[in-house]
Amino acid sequence: MRQLQLVFILALCICPAIWAQQLDTLAPDSGPDGRQLKLWLTISARKRFVEISWKNAPARDGDQVLLTIQDPHTFELQSVPTGTPLAGFAKSRNSDSESESEESSGSGADQVAFVPIHGYTTPGTVAKADVIPMRQQWGSNGGNNQIVAAIKPSQSAQWFTTGVPFDYALSRNVTTHSDCYGYWASYIDDHGRILAKTCIRAHPRWMTNWHSGLGDLRLRDLFIPGTHDSGSYRPNFDPLLRESLVTKYALTQDDDIRGQLLHGARYLDIRVGFYRPSEEKFFIYHGITKQRPLKEVIQQVKDFVQETNEIVIFGLKSFPWFGKNLAVHHLLVAYLREQFGDFIVHPSLTWHATLRDIWKRQQNVILAYDKSEVVQQYPDLLFSGVDQRWGNVQSWPRLERHLRYINDFDVSRFSSRPVVDMAELTPETWDVILDKDGGLRKMADNVNWRISQLYRDELGEHANIVAADFIRGTTLVETALEMNRKKMGH
Ligand SMILES: *[C@@H]1O[C@H](CO)[C@@H](O)[C@H](O)[C@H]1NC(C)=O
Numbered sequence: 001m002r003q004l005q006l007v008f009i010l011a012l013c014i015c016p017a018i019w020a021q022q023l024d025t026l027a028p029d030s031g032p033d034g035r036q037l038k039l040w041l042t043i044s045a046r047k048r049f050v051e052i053s054w055k056n057a058p059a060r061d062g063d064q065v066l067l068t069i070q071d072p073h074t075f076e077l078q079s080v081p082t083g084t085p086l087a088g089f090a091k092s093r094n095s096d097s098e099s100e101s102e103e104s105s106g107s108g109a110d111q112v113a114f115v116p117i118h119g120y121t122t123p124g125t126v127a128k129a130d131v132i133p134m135r136q137q138w139g140s141n142g143g144n145n146q147i148v149a150a151i152k153p154s155q156s157a158q159w160f161t162t163g164v165p166f167d168y169a170l171s172r173n174v175t176t177h178s179d180c181y182g183y184w185a186s187y188i189d190d191h192g193r194i195l196a197k198t199c200i201r202a203h204p205r206w207m208t209n210w211h212s213g214l215g216d217l218r219l220r221d222l223f224i225p226g227t228h229d230s231g232s233y234r235p236n237f238d239p240l241l242r243e244s245l246v247t248k249y250a251l252t253q254d255d256d257i258r259g260q261l262l263h264g265a266r267y268l269d270i271r272v273g274f275y276r277p278s279e280e281k282f283f284i285y286h287g288i289t290k291q292r293p294l295k296e297v298i299q300q301v302k303d304f305v306q307e308t309n310e311i312v313i314f315g316l317k318s319f320p321w322f323g324k325n326l327a328v329h330h331l332l333v334a335y336l337r338e339q340f341g342d343f344i345v346h347p348s349l350t351w352h353a354t355l356r357d358i359w360k361r362q363q364n365v366i367l368a369y370d371k372s373e374v375v376q377q378y379p380d381l382l383f384s385g386v387d388q389r390w391g392n393v394q395s396w397p398r399l400e401r402h403l404r405y406i407n408d409f410d411v412s413r414f415s416s417r418p419v420v421d422m423a424e425l426t427p428e429t430w431d432v433i434l435d436k437d438g439g440l441r442k443m444a445d446n447v448n449w450r451i452s453q454l455y456r457d458e459l460g461e462h463a464n465i466v467a468a469d470f471i472r473g474t475t476l477v478e479t480a481l482e483m484n485r486k487k488m489g490h
Contacts, residue, residue: 039065039185039198040478043166045254045441045448045470047240050166052151052185053159053449053475054196055457062190067149067164068140071184071199075192078139138192153187159449166200168236171255174262176307178202203264206481207310207355213488215356219313219366220416221487223460223480226267226313226467227253227260228424231284231292239441248439249432250289252424252469257300264477266310267386267420267465270297271318274328282332285320298339305343305364311355313418313465315386317370329374337381340365347383351416368418386465387412390422394437396447399425400454407459420465423451423476440469448473455479 035056042051052065066075140147149162170182180199187196207214214222229252237251253260257268272294273285282294301312316336322328337344345353345363358364369375370385391402403421412419425443427436437443448468452475455463460479468474 037187037196039187039196040452040475041183041185041198041200042448042452042475043200043254043472044161045239045444045473046439047161048166048168048254049161050149050164050183050200051159051161051449051473052149053157053452054153054187055157057153057156057158057187058189058195059153059156060189063153063195064138064188065151065153066138066140066147066186066188067162068145068147068184068186069182070141070145071180072140072145072186072194072197074142075138075140075186075188075194076142077136077192078143079136138188140186148183157453159453168254170200171259171263174202174204174259176204176262176304178204178262202262203477203481204262204304205308205310206264206484207266208308210484210488211355211359214484215359216354217487218352218354218416219311220351220418220464223463223483224267224313224418224465225265225471225477225480226269226420226465227265227471228269228422228467228469229253229271229284229286230257230260230265230268231270231294231297232286233257233292243439245432245435246289248435248441249427250286250291250440252286252440254470254472256292257297258304260471261301261304261310261312263472264481265471267313267418267467268297268301268315269388269420269467270294270314270316271320272316272332273318273320274322274332276321282335285318288320294335295339298336301365302340302343309359309364311345311358311364311366313366313368313386315368315370315388315420317385317388319371326374329371333369333374333378333381336367340367344381345383347379347381351383351418384417386418386420388420388422388467390426392426394425394428394431396425396450399423399447400450403451403454403459407462410462413462418464420467421459421463423447423455423466424469444468444470444473452476452479456482 037054037056039052039054042053044051050067052067054065138147149164151160174181180201182200184197184199186194188194232251233253233256234247234251235256237247255263271285272282273290274281275283275290280293280295284291284294284297301314304310305312343363343365345358345366346361349357367382368384368386369382372384375382375384389406391399393399393402403423406421425447427443431437448470451468455466456475456479460483466476468476
């Protein structure tokens with residue numbers, strides 16, 4: 001066990017180095033713009049810590065990446081009393097305590113001088129009371145902007161899990177008018193100059209904001225962020241308090257549907273099951289576990305598109321407990337028609353339709369139904385299912401190979417039917433029973449930062465829909481928007 005952990009830690013430690021190297025070889029002379037310093041903020045799945053990542057950083061002596069709770073306009077040096085005890089971040093390379101090792105297996109992992117400034121500690125671990133002899137430290141906005149974490153960048157591209165817990169109550173306050181909220185990250189040099197900054201942000205209207213630029217494109221032409229098993233969330237769930245074997249392998253998202261849409265997802269992976277005993281007949285299923293009522297999911301999609309006029313692909317598939325004949329499908333389609341009503345995009349538009357064609361009809365929800373016998377019978381309601389490219393793999397090397405393969409040998413590139421890269425690991429049944437993988441959150445933390453890197457550095461340009469578990473732990477939305485902006489020629 002000890003040995004395994006060591007190997008794991010070692011593997012994680014060399015990752016940023018490899019990553020940095022890849023960047024150098026991939027973008028050797030891509031002008032000043034291609035080498036622009038960029039920062040991202042994400043949220044880890046398992047412990048919901050704020051994560052900070054960057055690329056193209058100068059990583060000079062004296063540079064720092066600072067996490068604040070408001071938009072920073074200035075950074076200035078302040079003197080602080082000597083001897084102020086700071087909570088050391090319990091994450092040292094040679095540590096051998098169980099909880100710390102587990103910490104190191106978070107999303108990205110690396111060891112640098114990292115001090116959570118106001119004593120944030122890792123839940124479940126005892127903070128080491130490193131007494132840092134006090135001197136000057138950075139303040140922001142004249143001392144009015146709290147700095148909660150500081151990192152010394154040592155590589156041009158890195159990904160860190162901070163010890164700062166993200167409170168999902170912040171996300172529940174997001175509206176269709178929100179932008180930045182909660183946390184900001186700034187990369188500053190030794191003079192306190194801000195070289196780049198970012199924030200945790202919602203993207204409630206990215207399509208309509210770019211209405212004219214995107215109008216001529218089809219959904220197949222865009223990079224569309226999606227969520228895997230979108231309805232497998234639990235309102236107000238806290239994995240640090242209530243995790244069980246069932247929640248560990250059933251839940252795939254932390255935001256409800258509205259939250260997913262507000263944060264930029266436009267493809268939903270909806271697995272509807274039939275549950276005869278209850279009055280409410282249709283539920284979202286993950287495998288055989290019953291999750292949210294379909295009605296709740298539909299209501300949130302309707303409210304969202306009504307407020308924003310965004311376009312959403314509602315991808316229906318799987319259909320557990322529907323039985324052998326199509327009777328239950330007919331019930332479901334009738335239910336979808338009744339619930340979505342005028343929001344349903346008319347299938348006569350076909351997948352060839354541009355966003356402008358869709359907006360012209362004032363319809364917003366595409367019902368992509370993954371059962372052709374049913375689609376044929378409802379030419380006024382249902383689009384054919386999108387092509388989900390699922391690897392059914394259990395490790396990052398195999399997931400990476402799968403994602404590269406489906407993008408490199410994309411036989412459907414000339415079709416207008418959207419394709420979905422399923423960018424998540426899938427545990428095997430026995431591994432779930434034995435809890436071998438530690439749960440979907442742990443698996444997501446293991447791959448989400450790598451998926452983020454793969455799409456932003458390599459696959460993003462040609463990707464169509466990418467669906468991930470715990471999408472808040474990825475930079476897929478930011479990458480999608482960046483790629484789409486390029487497509488409209490900005
Ligand atoms: C959410 O908004 C309410 C009302 O404005 C506010 O009282 C509350 O503190 C907010 N919650 C968080 C976590 O910011």
